[in-house]
Every structure is written in C-alpha cells, then in structure tokens.
Amino acid sequence: MADPQVLVEAIDLQKRFRTFHAVKGVSFHCYGGEVFGLLGPNGAGKTTTIRMLTTILRPTGGTARIAGHDVVQAPAQVRRVIGVLPENAGVYGRLTARDAIRYAGRLYGVAPDVLEARIVEIAEALELTPHLDRLTDTFSKGMKQKVNVARALIHNPPVVFLDEPTSGLDVISARSVRDFVLRFKQEGRCVIMSTHIMEEAEKLCDRVMIIAGGRVVAEGGLAELKAKTGLGLEEIFMQLVEQTVQ
Amino acid sequence: MIRAALSWATRRWNGAAAGEDRGETWRWIRAIYGKETLEAIRDRRTLLVMILLPALFMPLATLGLPYLEQRQQHLIQTVTPKVAIMGESEGLIHLAYTTRLITPVRAKDPVAALRARTVLAVLRIPPKFEAIVARDGQAHVGVLYDASDSESTAARTRVVELISRYSQQIVALRLAARHLNPRDLLPVVLDERNVATQRQLSGLLLASLLPFFIAMWAVVGGMSVAVDLAAGEKERGTLESLLVTPPSREAIVLGKFLSVVTASMGAVIGVIIAMMVSLRWGYPYLLHTVKQLDVSLPLGTAVLVMGVALLFSALVSAVQLALSIYARSPREAQQFITPLYFVTVFPVLAVQYVSEWQRSGWAYLAPVLNAFFAIRELLLGTVNWGHLLLATVSSAFYAALALEIAIILMSRESVVFRT
Numbered sequence: 001m002a003d004p005q006v007l008v009e010a011i012d013l014q015k016r017f018r019t020f021h022a023v024k025g026v027s028f029h030c031y032g033g034e035v036f037g038l039l040g041p042n043g044a045g046k047t048t049t050i051r052m053l054t055t056i057l058r059p060t061g062g063t064a065r066i067a068g069h070d071v072v073q074a075p076a077q078v079r080r081v082i083g084v085l086p087e088n089a090g091v092y093g094r095l096t097a098r099d100a101i102r103y104a105g106r107l108y109g110v111a112p113d114v115l116e117a118r119i120v121e122i123a124e125a126l127e128l129t130p131h132l133d134r135l136t137d138t139f140s141k142g143m144k145q146k147v148n149v150a151r152a153l154i155h156n157p158p159v160v161f162l163d164e165p166t167s168g169l170d171v172i173s174a175r176s177v178r179d180f181v182l183r184f185k186q187e188g189r190c191v192i193m194s195t196h197i198m199e200e201a202e203k204l205c206d207r208v209m210i211i212a213g214g215r216v217v218a219e220g221g222l223a224e225l226k227a228k229t230g231l232g233l234e235e236i237f238m239q240l241v242e243q244t245v246q
Numbered sequence: 247m248i249r250a251a252l253s254w255a256t257r258r259w260n261g262a263a264a265g266e267d268r269g270e271t272w273r274w275i276r277a278i279y280g281k282e283t284l285e286a287i288r289d290r291r292t293l294l295v296m297i298l299l300p301a302l303f304m305p306l307a308t309l310g311l312p313y314l315e316q317r318q319q320h321l322i323q324t325v326t327p328k329v330a331i332m333g334e335s336e337g338l339i340h341l342a343y344t345t346r347l348i349t350p351v352r353a354k355d356p357v358a359a360l361r362a363r364t365v366l367a368v369l370r371i372p373p374k375f376e377a378i379v380a381r382d383g384q385a386h387v388g389v390l391y392d393a394s395d396s397e398s399t400a401a402r403t404r405v406v407e408l409i410s411r412y413s414q415q416i417v418a419l420r421l422a423a424r425h426l427n428p429r430d431l432l433p434v435v436l437d438e439r440n441v442a443t444q445r446q447l448s449g450l451l452l453a454s455l456l457p458f459f460i461a462m463w464a465v466v467g468g469m470s471v472a473v474d475l476a477a478g479e480k481e482r483g484t485l486e487s488l489l490v491t492p493p494s495r496e497a498i499v500l501g502k503f504l505s506v507v508t509a510s511m512g513a514v515i516g517v518i519i520a521m522m523v524s525l526r527w528g529y530p531y532l533l534h535t536v537k538q539l540d541v542s543l544p545l546g547t548a549v550l551v552m553g554v555a556l557l558f559s560a561l562v563s564a565v566q567l568a569l570s571i572y573a574r575s576p577r578e579a580q581q582f583i584t585p586l587y588f589v590t591v592f593p594v595l596a597v598q599y600v601s602e603w604q605r606s607g608w609a610y611l612a613p614v615l616n617a618f619f620a621i622r623e624l625l626l627g628t629v630n631w632g633h634l635l636l637a638t639v640s641s642a643f644y645a646a647l648a649l650e651i652a653i654i655l656m657s658r659e660s661v662v663f664r665t
Contacts, residue, residue, distance in 0.1 A: 051486075054490045055490070056486060056489050056490060056659070056662070057659055057663075058659065076492055076494065079490060079491060079492045080492050082490065084486075084487065084490040086483065086486040086487055086490070088483045089483050089484065089486065089487050090482035090483035090484045090487075091482075091484065092281070092285060092482075092484060093482070094284075094285045094288040094289060095281070095284065095285060095288075099281070099284065103277060103281045104487075104491065106273070106274075106277035107274060107277055107278075107488075107491040107492060107493055108491060108492060109270065109273070109492065148487065151487065152487075
C-alpha cells in the first residue's frame with residue numbers, strides 16, 4: 001500500500017510498442033500539494049508516461065498507483081481521482097462552454113445539483129463566466145484551454161496531469177494557465193506536468209524528472225539539482241540530454 | 247444462434263458492469279448519447295441529410311421521374327409522327343389520314359430524312375401493291391426506323407398499327423366476298439379482370455421503391471455522425487480527454503452507437519414520411535395513370551417495417567462506427583464507409599429480382615438481404631412470421647457482432663492512437 005501522502009507512485013514503469021521501447025523503467029513519486037515536472041526533449045517518453053498513469057496505455061512492465069489504485073488492476077478507480085489535460089486537447093466545437101463542462105461533470109458522476117454550482121465556481125475562477133453560453137468553436141486557443149482545464153477539474157480531483165499545458169498558447173493565456181497550476185498546488189492537489197519549457201518548470205515545479213530516450217536521467221528538487229551541478233536548469237537539461245544521446 | 251447471442255449479451259453486460267454499478271453505466275451511456283446527439287443536431291450536415299434531402303429528393307425521385315416519363319409518353323401518343331412514304335397505295339394513305347396514326351410525307355431521300363430526323367420513320371410500299379392486294383395476294387411492306395430514338399420507335403409502332411388495321415380491313419372485305427363472318431376467325435375471346443386489391447397494388451408499388459430508399463438513407467443518415475464522433479474526435483484531440491474519464495469503453499461506444507442509430511433512423515423515418523406524402527397525394531395529382539391507386543401503409547405494417555429497418559440501421563451504424571474508430575482521420579473514415587453504401591444498396595436492389603430466394607430460409611439469415619426480404623414480405627402483405635423472426639434475430643445478431651467489434655477496436659491502444 002502506498003504512503004498516504006504519496007498520491008502518485010510509479011515503479012519501474014515500462015512501455016514497449018512492438019519493437020520500439022518508449023519508456024524503459026521510470027520510477028518516481030509525487031505528493032499532494034506538489035508540482036512535479038516531467039522534462040525531456042520531444043520523443044523522450046513524457047507523454048507515454050502520462051498516458052500510462054492516466055490508464056490510456058497499459059504498461060508492459062512495472063507498476064503505478066494513483067491515490068492507492070493500481071493503474072492496471074483498477075483503471076476505473078484511477079480515472080475517478082484524476083483530472084487530465086492531454087497534449088493538444090481539442091474542444092467540442094458545437095457545444096457551449098457550459099455544455100462541455102457539464103458533460104465532463106456527468107461523466108465523472110458529479111451530482112446534478114452540485115454540478116451546476118461547480119460550473120459557476122470554476123467558470124468564475126477561470127474568468128469564463130461571460131463566455132459560458134458561447135459555442136467553444138468561437139473561442140481563442142487560450143479560452144479553449146481554459147474550458148479543458150475546467151473539464152479536467154469539474155470533479156475536484158486530488159491528482160491532476162497536465163501534458164504540455166501551455167503549448168501553443170499566447171503569453172497571456174500561458175500565464176493564466178501557470179497561475180492555475182500554482183493554485184492547484186495551494187489547494188493541495190498533486191500536479192504532474194510535462195513541459196519542455198525550462199523557464200516554466202523553474203517557476204512552477206517543486207521537483208522535476210528529466211527523461212531522455214525513455215530513461216530517467218535525473219530526478220530531484222530544483223534547488224538540489226542546481227546545487228549539485230552549479231548550473232541552471234536549462235544547462236543541466238542540455239548536458240544530461242546530450243550525454244544520453246551520445 | 248439465439249443461445250449464442252443471449253450468452254454474448256449476458257457476458258457483455260456482466261463484463262461491462264464489473265466494478266461499476268449498472269445504473270452508473272446507463273447514466274454514462276445517457277450522458278454520452280445526449281452530448282453526441284446535441285452536437286449532431288447542431289451540425290447542419292445532419293439536418294440536411296435527415297430532413298432537407300429526403301423532403302426534396304423523395305418527391306423528385308418518386309414523382310419527378312415518373313412525371314417526366316408520363317409527359318414523354320403523352321407527347322408520343324398525342325403527336326402524329328411524320329412518316330416518309332416510298333411507293334404508292336391510295337387506300338393505305340387514306341387510312342393514315344383518317345386514323346391520324348401517322349402523317350404521310352414525301353421525301354426525295356427518305357433514309358437521309360430519317361437520319362436527319364425530319365421524318366421519324368419510312369414506310370416502304372412495294373410496286374403494284376394495290377394490284378397484289380386486289381388479287382388476294384400477300385404484299386410485303388417495310389418500315390425503316392431508328393431504334394436509338396424513342397420517338398422513331400414510337401413512330402414505328404404507329405406504322406405497325408396502321409398496317410394491322412389496313413390488313414384487317416382487307417381481311418374483312420375478302421371474308422365478305424366469300425360470305426364468311428369475321429367472327430368465325432375468332433372463336434374464343436378472352437376477358438381479363440385484375441383481382442388485386444388496392445392494398446396489394448399499393449404494397450407492390452411500395453415494395454418496389456421503399457426498401458431501396460430505406461437502405462440508402464440508413465447508410466447516408468448516420469454517415470456524417472459516425473465519422474464525426476470517432477475519427478472526428480481523434481482529429482480534434484477530444485478522444486483522449488474522453489478516454490481518461492470513468493466511463494468504460496463499452497459505455498462510450500454504446501452512447502456513440504445510439505447517437506448514430508438515431509441519426510440513421512431519423513433519416514429513414516424522414517424518407518418514409520416524405521415518400522408516403524409524395525405517393526399518397528402527389529401521385530394521383532401528377533400522374534393520371536395511377537389516379538385510381540390509393541397508396542397507404544397500415545399502422546401495424548408500418549410499425550413492423552420500422553422495427554426491421556431499425557435493426558438494419560443498427561447493423562449499418564455499428565459497422566460505420568467501427569470503421570470510424572479504426573480510421574486515422576475523418577477523411578479516411580469517409581473512404582472506409584463509402585463502399586458500405588454500395589455493399590448494402592446493391593443487394594437491396596437485387597431483392598426484387600430474385601423472388602425465388604424469398605421462399606428459402608437462408609435468405610432470412612444473410613446480412614442485409616434478411617431485413618429487405620422481410621420488409622418486402624411485409625409491404626406485399628405476404629408476411630411469413632417464421633421468416634420475420636429469422637430476419638429479426640439474425641439482424642440483431644449481426645448488429646451486436648458489429649458493435650462488439652467496435653468496442654474491441656475502441657479498447658485497443660494501437661487503434662486509438664493510430665494516427
């Protein structure tokens with residue numbers, strides 16, 4: 001049984017697609033009230049790792065637990081306690097923002113009376129209220145991302161996965177999403193976030209894990225990593241990735 | 247087969263409900279169905295296919311083409327065609343003028359005139375025609391016409407009619423000269439009477455038209471919805487957001503499947519209504535030939551036809567959904583689904599030409615054919631309950647099988663992330 005404070009625990013997680021070994025034994029844990037960054041170049045295995053933890057992909061080796069539920073043995077229970085913002089997530093263009101968030105709430109089994117109040121609350125927090133009854137097709141990319149954040153949080157999950165949450169967003173929208181990540185942390189959620197923007201990781205993450213070629217090349221607190229190497233995060237990242245490639 | 251289907255349903259139901267209560271599964275299915283249907287209704291393509299196209303297309307197909315055909319027939323019957331006469335026969339030409347079957351004309355080069363369509367046929371009368379006839383001999387006349395031209399073919403019919411009447415006149419004269427009664431040549435006269443009821447005639451008309459349109463619209467009606475809610479979700483990047491929510495793959499596929507069936511059946515109902523309106527009120531108004539026909543579909547028959555059509559629609563929808571789940575993109579899904587249209591519509595067209603199969607049980611077990619043989623029997627009023635039961639059970643089995651394949655595909659990582 002996982003430590004009660006540990007909300008996400010991955011042990012030697014592996015994923016092989018036929019001949020391609022995408023993730024070669026990733027282990028880490030993440031606590032409530034913590035933002036954990038998954039860093040790595042494109043194709044490093046970040047998204048595959050997140051997909052295994054969110055039960056979309058079945059690990060071919062190792063194990064993982066989310067809030068005490070095994071991702072292979074109890075995927076349905078895992079899906080109830082997580083909120084996920086996948087990479088390049090789209091929106092249902094012919095639904096209004098309210099319809100889209102309500103739909104997610106129904107799928108998560110939020111009671112109807114609680115659901116409407118929760119929609120209002122989340123919309124308020126995300127500054128979506130004036131746009132709730134507009135079709136999401138008419139939204140900017142940043143607004144669409146806010147709708148997806150609202151959908152991921154409608155059931156108030158203790159664990160949140162964000163896969164490249166600011167990818168493709170303008171400066172203002174990206175900042176708004178970052179503010180939200182900090183807010184999740186303050187609310188005591190466990191946030192696992194993949195990014196390739198080092199500046200973002202430095203601002204938001206308590207601990208990071210650098211993955212390259214499907215392997216963990218470094219893991220620890222930012223201060224700890226910097227003190228150990230005497231380098232900034234970007235330099236550490238570049239050195240480690242280059243070493244792995246060589 | 248029934249036992250296998252029931253066993254599958256029990257296994258599927260118990261499997262789907264493992265670790266989740268059935269009430270919750272239904273709530274998920276309802277939520278997904280509601281959302282997909284709302285999106286489909288807000289999509290103009292769905293409304294176009296479900297309402298606008300049947301409303302416009304059905305009157306055109308059921309009334310427009312027969313009306314144009316009737317109009318052409320009317321023109322052919324009322325306009326007296328110009329026929330070039332080669333040779334002489336005062337009696338024959340006189341008969342042509344009095345009967346107004348043809349308008350005899352003279353042409354320098356009758357064959358060239360026929361090719362130039364200044365005349366529609368050429369009547370070649372042999373030399374000494376009148377003398378041969380007067381001597382009680384047999385004369386050979388010829389008709390030249392252009393078989394590739396319907397008006398020329400009609401002119402030929404007029405010439406044949408003219409020659410026949412002229413022949414009859416001569417026969418009457420010859421018999422009179424021998425003091426014989428023309429009735430002696432016709433000792434037996436046939437009186438015909440059609441005993442088919444209005445219901446049967448109406449059934450025959452419906453059986454020749456309705457199955458084709460049901461098949462066509464069952465496929466077309468659900469096509470855009472099926473493409474949109476699986477391959478479309480992949481392309482928009484919304485599928486992953488759905489798969490990380492609690493509903494099982496079974497609940498997701500069932501919710502989407504019901505939405506495709508709704509669109510498909512919506513189009514089928516639309517087309518049946520449009521067709522019945524066209525046939526019942528448009529036919530007698532526009533087509534003089536069927537003025538006496540009272541086209542109707544009794545409620546009981548309509549309910550059974552809808553029931554069988556629903557099972558067919560379920561099969562088509564499940565196949566469309568499975569293909570859409572498998573496809574990388576909406577474009578690829580469209581490419582996969584388009585042949586399905588031909589695969590279903592051609593057998594349905596063939597059903598009316600292989601009526602001998604209707605008597606054998608296997609025809610009610612073959613996918614697609616089963617539903618349309620049963621619908622044909624229902625419309626013709628010759629329903630065999632055993633056949634109907636076979637068709638119903640086998641159609642339900644095939645639909646369930648296709649749905650099972652869709653669920654398996656949705657559960658496979660290699661399919662979901664096949665981009």
